[in-house]
Amino acid sequence: MVKDIESPVWIYGQKTTLNCEAFNCTGDVKVIWVIKLRDGTQHEVSDMGSSDKEEEQPLMSREYEVTKEYDSQKMKGHVTTKLTFIPIISRHLGSTVSCRIVHQKKPVEKKFEVKSIYAKPTFVEPVQFTLSDQGDIQISVKLQKFYPQEMELGWFSKRGPSEEKIPSEVMKSNFGDTFDLESKCSVSGELFKDPTYKVIVRWKHQSMEESQSREMSVRDLPWHPKLQKFPIESVFQGDEVLLQCRVSDYFPDALTVKWFEKKMGSQDLEEISSPQKYKIPEISSHRMENKTFSSTAVLSYKRFDLSEKGVEFICRAEHPSLGTPIQTSIVQYRDTEAPTFILNNIQGPQIWFSGEKVTLYCAASYCKEGTQVIWMVKSAGVTISEIGEDGEDVNRDSHRSSGYVAHRERTEESDKEGLQDVTSSLTFTPSISKHQNISITCKILCDGKVKEKTFQHKYLYAKPTASGPIKLSLTDSGGVLCSLDIEGFYPSDIQMKWNDKKTLEPNRTTQNSDGTYSVHSEYKLPGRFFSHPDSVVRVSWKHGSMEDWESREMSVRDKDFPWKANVQDIPVPNLLIGRAAVLKFEVSNVFPDVLTVKWLKKEKGGQDLFPVVHNQTYNISELRPEKQKDKTFTYKLCLKFKPSISTEEGAEFICRVEHPTLEVPAEKSTGPLTIKGDYPLPSPV
Template identity: 45%
Template sequence: KIEDEEPPTVTLGSDVILPCTFSVGQPVSLQYLAILWTFQNKMLFRLDNKGKQLSPRVTFSDADAMKGIASVQLHNVSVMDAGVYMCKIIYGPEKKEKDITLKVQSLPTVELLERVTNEQSMIVCSVSRFYPKNITVTIIQEGKDVTSSTLSSYQQNPDGTFNLSRTLTLEDAMKQISMSCRVQHESLAEPIKKDLLLLHGGADESNNAVVFGVVGACAVLLVIVIGIVYCKYSRKKGLEKFTMGDIQGPPVWIDGEKLTLYCTASSCPQDAKVSWMLKAQDGTMSEFSEAGTGEAEEEQPLISREYIVSKEKTTRPQKNGLCDYSSTFCFIPSASRHLGSSVSCKFVCGGKTQEKAFQFKAIQAKPRFIEPISISLCDSGNVQLLATLERFYPKEGIKVTWRCNKEKPPETNAPMDELITHPDNTFTVRSKYEIPGDQFKDPDFKVCVSWNHDSMEKAESREVSVKDFPWCPTMDDIPLQSERENNKLRLSCNISNYFPDALTVSWFGKKKGSQELFPVTGSDIYVIQKPQSERGTNYTYKCKACLVLPLPESTEQEMEYICRVGHPSLKEPIQGGTGPVQRYDLGEKQSFIVHDIQGPQRWQEGEKVTLYGTALYCKKDVQVTWIVTERDGTIREIPDVTKDTEEKLGANDYVACRERSDDSDREGLIDITTSLSFTASVSRHKSMSLNCKFVCDGKSSEKLFQYKDLCAKPKHLKPIEFSLLENGEVLCSLSLQQFYPKTMQISWGAGVPPSYDKMESAEEVTDSGLTYDLLSKCRIPGRLLRDPDFTVRASWKHEFMSDWESTQLSLRDPDK
């Protein structure tokens, strides 16, 4: 939305602000903002994410754009500047326009004279240099308008203002009275009034008047002659010498943000040329000429395309053909290249040369925060937080502060800041902060790091809580294990990889045919063993939750049991179930029981998978067959064999093995455990089905196993490839092959180790049938490779990879 503003009015030769304010309903982002001012279908000013362009006599404050102010200031206003200006605001896909009418006024100069000739006397009221044209000029005698006066025609001056006069011829009777001239104009708060007292008498007095009139006329003629000579001299001088204004631009440069310097020259012939010079700290001088010299862009030196010079001409209204010029110099400053440098601008007009220098006060690089805050565990039980701020300058202006949201903060060691100096003159700070891990048992506990730097308008911050921890509890499947005494079952669930030690475990039961859960608590029927947390090698915790329950004696007693786990790092509790606990028919000795197949739910291409099947109360002649239906429909039946007769088959084939055979708590019966091992393959096992079939005493029972996920890690078969583009950029390519499923994250970085700047990239994923291939491309400026230590690094993470993997390449690598 563009706000309504009062139309501005300005006096000729003054400065005026053309108002335009807007709002977007949120903080303004310069990435999506464009501001355009036009006048008489010509662009007056433009600001967008590519930079800033402005006409002579126009200035704009970049900081105002962030505040919703798009107003521009027009200097030394002339008559030709009056009219309708259009302010256009573009924010993202939306755009709004507003017309602003500028009124220009020039105050009239009034003179009241008496002219005496041999024949008559006249009163002349002369009004000069007024604008706009409409004006009222009246001669007054004794409070009354004199209607016999004559009004001249309007005369327009070269600057667009007007002159006008009103004349009254005097009669003898009017020569002894007071006369007045009154002028009314819209630029005046009240009319101007000039008085003249006439004191004419007899012949001697008339003769004296004639004498004085002649003398006065001679004086006026002399003034006119002097004025003509001065004007001719000034015009000739203007043709010989032009004037050049000081270079305008921000005194503080920000690393990585586009910068525009501009300079003006007045009273130039139309053949003016402009060039900008950049002098480096080591004394190296580079010169850049205006764009449009006829060279194709790809033929220009690479450094010239990094610095853009433009020139704009404004024809002046005088007839001498002189022009005013403005020139802009655009580039992106860098602490590594521009520290201690200076800029100058040179105009050549009519064979004459003028040059102005510009020395900025400072160059600053804003610190870039490496997302997110790094979290690690210490042997002491503390949590170490690491905030990294990279590539800032100067180092003295950085301040990092840690705090927590408790009234009484915990006792901790002071933060440790490590400062790293880079070859490009920038700095990186790594701020470490340790805090007791038990503090994070409170889900509302937060730690905040904030930082500020001379280059930043305001401080920034990030927060971390237990919700950001990567150590969330995971649960294994709940196998059914039989206790040999008192016909009871033990349900156990392994829980691991959690921190801090603040786990809650609850058991629930669900009756057969019902969806309603009821809590299971310790009683004569159920025994709940409290989990005991143990710390693992990676400093996270693990435990085992156990529930002991009696065997169901009828189908009506069959139930499903669920273990629910809560932790401060979880948004919602996680849970796992047993499935229906089958009836144990204690009276029928020939019946046997088959449990669900146990094994990993996530398979990875090329890794070994082992599944287990268990049956209770079997006769010794029990037969077990694993049945696999592969992706292409091939059915494979694999009978299990004892470990003594196990055959060693190929890595991609199946091996079924009788793992255990133990006496049951029923006389003459056994409990067995069988396994099936094979190497997972997307081509064979995608959408497969797998069953384990037990045959005992003429009866058979099968269990189906269905995995949750099958993945293939990406293969990185060749290094990063470099190729040179026509525009001087270097194209970096990374190829990853044969992964599944499709989701993949790619990150590019470039810089001098150990610090890398994040680079944008484009990815192309192709379907190769069962798996996917990816080609990632990243463009970098060719000038960066002038440093032999400059390194390009590509990292990738597949959804089933536990951590990122990466590769890198520099000019120092062999075979580059």
């Protein structure tokens, strides 16, 4: 007797053992395990090794391991056999495993169908965090290589002991025989100002006995405060000294900066709070291009208020993302000399145009060797970018100086021995979205001293451009609505006039996403305005970025004029002697409705054209315009006559159409006519 095969839960990549027990076996017992894979391939493995040919299945005996044990104490003739291997979804899901026990040359077999194999999900580190323009944080996690596809996953917001479910989205993808999952949620960055706040993602899969989770707090965010590469800077303004300490790359906006002093020779560290001796303005933060925050802490004092022995000033920054505060320091003395080098005003254009390159120049005299020049871009007094010369790494983050190039133009010996004159340039291309309210500062660091000069442009312009030709449309009353779109200008003030008259129609001005403006201007004309081919509609505009007016024109003869008279060919019917014939065709897409039509006739063999007059012989239809849905006109032209051999055979009729949109009249011809006789058929004999 053979019991059913016992099988645990199959986990992809983990060893699995199948048990098969047989009872009342006599004599020698042979065990054969048969594995029939889902692709139809069959393997037999016995307790003596693989029965497949070694050259065909050299690894089979290593992939499948078979053991056989006798246990006479449990029951006489009791045999237990085990098959051990590592299941693979692509090979074993849907396969059949058989255990064949052969004793006394009588085989007994039990089968087991592999209906499920599980693959445990792998959590991918690191978790991805992304900042939005609105200050939200998008958190994204990935789980990979699990099977089957079903997965329970949820996001939770935790404050104290309570949890609240967070809306999320899940995207699944197939990776071979397993599945991958990416899930995202978005939470307000303000919540992470609380160090105890946590976001939890929790998942449960059929391959797992218990759910697993990952907690994230402000400490897990990738945006931790950084101190500037250079130490605290001293800026001398007469007897007053300003100490500046810049902190950047932090999020959320929850930075605290404290100043401390330690007198030389003392170990006591005192927090600075005296408003009489020191001034500490309130710190303000600024949003950077990478959506993190930056701020500059300032402490100012009078040089003569310092101790003669000197004072060490410490700038300490605290933030929820930091385990311990970060700090930097500088030692100042009463007799510290102000810098002796000369920094000239920054030179450059006062008027900037969006999209046109600008170069500013900063020159300093009597500098020592090794002088450094740093350009700073500031908004509302807060530094948002620092640019070192020729690729020097100032911020450690190259995106900060994106679009700015600083270059050392020259370094020359000055007229004072051992000193140098230096000139540095900053080149960039202004845009309305980035440069409306910014200033550019040139900072010189020489022999431990700092001097700065700031440049502020007077005007920032973006030049207007016409997006296309004047657009014309027809009104229900038969008039023409003219319009033009002017785009990409700044500031918003712009003058518009049509045919040298200021339009009475209000211009519709809108602001674009890049900070520039667009205007839609309209002007109404009567339909008869274009009845003369020399009529021209002109729109002109003037903006602060332009030296003079610019304009666009449109006439009926322009290629962009939307209505050109379309003259059809003249279809020629069968012409029979003495029977009434009609030559008819259409002229469509006509505007304005001032069509002129002339019928002409060329005699057989002749070259002269003779006008066809409406009379008893030739009936010329009256010109009647038919208004169409698109508000243009269509004319049906018709000439009726009774052809004869003597007057029409070989003759040619020509219709000449004139319209203001046509540079030359359009002519359509029947070609030489052929007249057929209209004779009765002979009677049958």
